[in-house]
Amino acid sequence: MSPFDSASEIAAGVRSGDLKAVDVLEQHLARIDARETEIHAFNLVIADAARQQAAAVDAIVAAGGDPGPLAGVPVALKDNMCTRGVPTTCSSKILADWKPPYDGTVVSLLQRAGAVAIGKTNLDEFAMGSSTENSAFGPTRNPLDTDLVPGGSSGGSAAAVAAGFAPLSFGSDTGGSIRQPAALCGVVGVKPTYGRVSRYGLVAFASSLDQIGPFTHTVADAALALQVVCGHDPHDSTSIAEPLPDYSALLERGVEGLRVGRITDLPAGADPDVAERIEQAFDALAAAGATIVDVEVPAFTYGLTAYYIIAPAEASSNLARYDGVRYGLRVDAPDTHAMYSATRAAGFGDEVKRRILLGTYALSAGYYDAYYGKALRIRRLMADDFAKAYAQADVLLTPSSPSVAFPFGSKTADPFAMYLCDTYTIPANLTGEPGMSVPFGTGQNDLPVGVQVLAPALGEPVMLQVAAELERAATDLTAGGAS
Ligand code: GLN
Numbered sequence: 001m002s003p004f005d006s007a008s009e010i011a012a013g014v015r016s017g018d019l020k021a022v023d024v025l026e027q028h029l030a031r032i033d034a035r036e037t038e039i040h041a042f043n044l045v046i047a048d049a050a051r052q053q054a055a056a057v058d059a060i061v062a063a064g065g066d067p068g069p070l071a072g073v074p075v076a077l078k079d080n081m082c083t084r085g086v087p088t089t090c091s092s093k094i095l096a097d098w099k100p101p102y103d104g105t106v107v108s109l110l111q112r113a114g115a116v117a118i119g120k121t122n123l124d125e126f127a128m129g130s131s132t133e134n135s136a137f138g139p140t141r142n143p144l145d146t147d148l149v150p151g152g153s154s155g156g157s158a159a160a161v162a163a164g165f166a167p168l169s170f171g172s173d174t175g176g177s178i179r180q181p182a183a184l185c186g187v188v189g190v191k192p193t194y195g196r197v198s199r200y201g202l203v204a205f206a207s208s209l210d211q212i213g214p215f216t217h218t219v220a221d222a223a224l225a226l227q228v229v230c231g232h233d234p235h236d237s238t239s240i241a242e243p244l245p246d247y248s249a250l251l252e253r254g255v256e257g258l259r260v261g262r263i264t265d266l267p268a269g270a271d272p273d274v275a276e277r278i279e280q281a282f283d284a285l286a287a288a289g290a291t292i293v294d295v296e297v298p299a300f301t302y303g304l305t306a307y308y309i310i311a312p313a314e315a316s317s318n319l320a321r322y323d324g325v326r327y328g329l330r331v332d333a334p335d336t337h338a339m340y341s342a343t344r345a346a347g348f349g350d351e352v353k354r355r356i357l358l359g360t361y362a363l364s365a366g367y368y369d370a371y372y373g374k375a376l377r378i379r380r381l382m383a384d385d386f387a388k389a390y391a392q393a394d395v396l397l398t399p400s401s402p403s404v405a406f407p408f409g410s411k412t413a414d415p416f417a418m419y420l421c422d423t424y425t426i427p428a429n430l431t432g433e434p435g436m437s438v439p440f441g442t443g444q445n446d447l448p449v450g451v452q453v454l455a456p457a458l459g460e461p462v463m464l465q466v467a468a469e470l471e472r473a474a475t476d477l478t479a480g481g482a483s
Pocket of ligand 1: 174
């Protein structure tokens with residue numbers, strides 16, 4: 001169990017008047033003071049604005065009002081979520097000085113729910129990476145062992161929760177960027193169904209895959225956070241207009257009678273310590289009354305290849321807007337074309353350039369059908385395969401990450417080795433279905449292992465239900481002294 005207070009506990013305390021939001025905030029700011037130099041979870045801490053916001057929350061309570069379901073909960077936001085007047089850099093030199101003129105929908109919803117934004121968290125530049133080593137402002141360190149990466153690309157958000165800097169943070173997940181760092185930092189991370197959370201005000205990486213979601217200490221906190229940020233938004237044309245279920249309703253129900261799918265043709269690659277924990281997770285769910293069923297998802301294996309065509313293709317188009325004209329960095333040069341080149345050469349890091357090159361190539365005349373068109377066909381097959389699997393199973397279980405947290409520099413020389421981190425998370429982005437990582441015991445060097453729970457579109461309630469059971473079983477693992 002986490003040594004830190006959960007968001008649910010804080011909100012309940014602040015709403016009832018037992019806790020003051022300003023005190024909760026100071027406690028978290030003190031933890032940031034103590035460890036942030038070492039961790040570098042944040043690109044920016046907005047202590048003064050947070051103090052004002054916390055005081056406003058307390059004033060509402062003092063006046064007999066209710067500030068909302070996240071009253072006084074400090075929240076850290078990935079630095080690709082637009083915050084009005086507050087720098088939103090995407091950890092890129094090209095946006096280093098950019099201050100958006102508006103708040104993203106999630107940012108507004110959090111504020112309206114009484115949460116207190118405390119800062120903007122570090123990420124791999126434009127969310128491209130799996131270790132946060134691609135940040136233009138230096139890497140984030142894993143709070144559990146500072147020689148190791150926190151995962152990525154939302155490494156700052158995962159580390160902020162793991163270090164006790166905030167009980168709740170938000171990231172974006174295009175190919176695993178919430179679930180993988182959650183696994184490596186030992187926290188809960190959720191990628192909701194595509195369209196369930198508005199992308200308005202999320203700086204676009206790959207628009208058909210991007211989705212915002214929470215990091216928390218507990219499954220109950222994740223449910224609470226989803227209740228606040230999910231919902232239809234007319235500002236996002238891909239937003240889903242379905243009513244919201246009660247995300248907390250099934251958490252205590254257990255898994256009796258549920259069918260949990262084991263993907264028999266899952267791509268190999270998980271380390272033995274991780275694989276062993278996943279087996280234990282199946283056993284724990286079976287012991288709690290679930291039926292384990294074997295399913296096949298043949299296209300799963302091709303997910304990585306399809307993703308590394310589709311995501312760069314969309315990125316190459318989305319990132320065309322950073323041209324030194326409209327906003328962000330400009331490097332002056334004698335003519336416009338030279339200015340574009342100089343700005344983009346100076347403003348983007350190596351991984352971003354690699355993606356732009358890959359994407360432009362994949363979309364170019366003569367290669368479009370061979371690469372992009374083929375990747376789209378795999379995406380279609382993937383959706384069909386998952387639909388068949390979900391006819392037999394309510395949820396599927398896989399590792400979130402093939403390994404526990406790894407040392408700095410161990411994968412930076414070989415981009416493909418880094419891309420393999422996303423093997424198990426990418427399919428849910430391609431299908432748009434929800435997925436989450438829940439901590440389940442430890443592997444090598446006592447580092448946390450995350451189990452990924454996958455569910456069909458809008459299946460967040462059953463996904464959270466299963467995750468809650470795994471959370472209970474994980475407590476037993478620790479209590480039982482299992483290694
Ligand atoms: N690691 C993957 C990538 O680099 C996923 C990133 C993400 O989900 N934002 O593309």
